[in-house]
Amino acid sequence: MTTAAARRTPADKHDERRRALADSALRTLGELGYARSSLREIANNSEFSHGVVHYYFRDKHDLIVYCVKQYKASCVHRYDGVVAEATTADELVRGFAAKLVETIVEEAPMHRLWYDLRSQSMFEESLREAVLYIDQTLEDMVWRVVARYAELSGAAPAMTSHVAYGLLDGLFQQALLGYLCGKEGVLDDLTAQVHGLMPVLLAPASAP
Template sequence: MPRPSNTEERRQQIVLGLLRVMSERGYERASVNEIAKAAGLSPGLVHYHFSDKQEILLVLVEQLAARARERVARRVARIAPEDARGKVEAFLDAFLATGADADPSAVAGWVTISAEAIRQPEVRDAYEQVVRADLEHLEGLVASVVGKRRARALSVGLFAAVQGYFVLSASAPGLVPSGSAAHTVKQMAAGLLDTATAKEGA
C-alpha cells in the first residue's frame, strides 16, 4: 500500500487541527494561527494547503461523514440479514453508543458544523448532502420494518432525536447520563415501529 504523500499528511493534520480547536472553542475562534498551532504546523503551511478556513471546514464535513458511515456499515454488517429491527438499532447505536470507537470531539465538531450550516450556504449544501444520505439510509432500514408509506416520518423523528442528543452532549454534557442516548432512542424506535406495524396490520 503506497504511503500517503506529504501533501495529504499535511492536509490531514490541518483538518484535525481545525476539529480540535473547533470542538473546544467553536468555528469563529478557530483562527488560522490556532489551527496551525493545533496541527503542529506554521500558519504559512495552512495557507499553502487551503485557500481559507471554510475550505478546511468543508473537507472536515466529508471526513466526519465518512467516519460515521464506516461505523454504521460495521455495526449493520454484524446483524443477520433478516433482522430488520436489529439493523435499525445498529444504525442508531453507530451514531449514539459510547465505547472504544466513540469520538466526542467529532460530535462537538458536527454540532458546530450544523450551526455554521445556518450561516454559510456552502456549508449548508455540504451538511444537507450528508444528512440527506444518512436519513435515506435510515429510511431504507425503517421501511424494511414498517413499509415505505410510514418510513419517512418515523426516520425523520428518529434522526432528529440523534441530532438533538448530539447538541445536548456537546453543549451541556452534564445533562446527558452516560450511555443513555443510544438506549433511549432505541426505545423510542421500538415504540414507534411497534405502533406503525400495528397500524399496518389493522
Template sequence: MNEVPSKLKARAARKSAKREEKKRQIAESAIKALKELGYANTGLRDIAEKNDLSLGMLHYYFEDRTALIIYCVSIYKEVFVRNISEALEKAEGREEVIEAFSEALVYSIVDDETTHRLWYDIRAQAMFDETFRPIVDEIEKKLIGIVRTAFEKAGQDVPENIEISYALLDGVFRYLMQGQIGKNRKSREELIQAFRTLLGQFF
C-alpha cells in the same frame, strides 16, 4: 511510445496521493482545535498554533478557513456514516436492527460528542452562509440513506417521507448528545433505551 506518458501519469498520481494524505493529516489535526473552540472562535491562526503548523502550510492546502472546515466536517462524517452502515450491515430483522442502530448511535454520542457539536455548529451556519450548504446537503443525503437502509434491513416499507423519519431521529440524537454536555448526563444504557424506544416506534 506510451512509456513516458505512463511514467508521468504514475508520478502525478503519487504526487496527488501524497498531497491528499497530507491534506487529511492537517484536517485531522485541525479538528482537535475546532472541537475545543468551536467554529465561531477558531481561525486559521488558532489551528496553526495548536498544531505547530505555519499559516503558509495551511494556505498551501486550503484556500481559507471555510475550505478547511468543510473538509474537516466531510472526513469526520465519512467515518460516522461508515461506522453506522457497518453496524447495520451485520443486523437482520427488526430486533437486531433496533439494537445495532441504537448501540452505534450511542457509541458515537459517547465517544464523539465534541465532534458532533462541530457538525451541528456548521449545519446552523449553513442557514446563514450558503458556502456550507452543498456539504451539509451532501452529508444529510447520506444520513437519510442510513435511515432508509435501517427500514429495509428491519423488513419494513420505507416511508415516502423518509426525510421526516430522519429529522425525528436526528432531533433525538442532538437532544441526547447536548444533554451529555451538562450535569444531567445519562448512562449509556439510558441512551440506548431512548433510541430503542424511538426506533421501535419507527419499525
C-alpha cells in the same frame, strides 16, 4: 522504490497532505467551534505552521468544510456492520442504539462541530452546498438502518427517509446536548427512545 510509491502523483501527495492537516485540525475545531476558529488558531494547536495550513486551504471555511466532510465520510459507514450482521429486528435496534451511544461518548466534539456548521449555514450561504451534501449522506445512512429493520420486521416503512432521519437526528442531537451538559441518564434515555421510535417508523401490519 515500490511500484505504488512510483505511481503517486503530485496531486496524490497534495491530497494526502490535506488529509493529514485535516486530521490534525479536527481536535481544535471540535473544541472551539466554527466561530472561534481561525487558521492561525488551528495552526497554533497543531504541528503545522500557519503558512503551511494556509497553503493547503484558502481560508477557515475551506478547511472546516473539508474536515467535516472527511470525518462524516467515515461516519456514514459506522452502522453498516450492525445492518449486515443483525438477524432479527430487535438485534438490529439494540446494535444501532449501542452505536449511537458509543459515538456520542467517543466523538462528542466532532458531532458538536457538525451541528455548529449546520447552524452556521443558515447564515452563510457559502456553507450550504457542503452541509446539504453531508446531510444527505447521513440521511442515506439512517435509511439503510430503517430499511433493514423493516425487512427484518416483515413490514414496510411508514414514512420517507427524510422524515425518519429528522426524527432520529433530533433524538441524537438532544442526547448529545444533554451529554455535553453532564445530564445524568441521557444516554440511557436515548437508548430507550430509539427502541420506542423504531416500531413507529413502520406501517401497521395489514389485517388478514
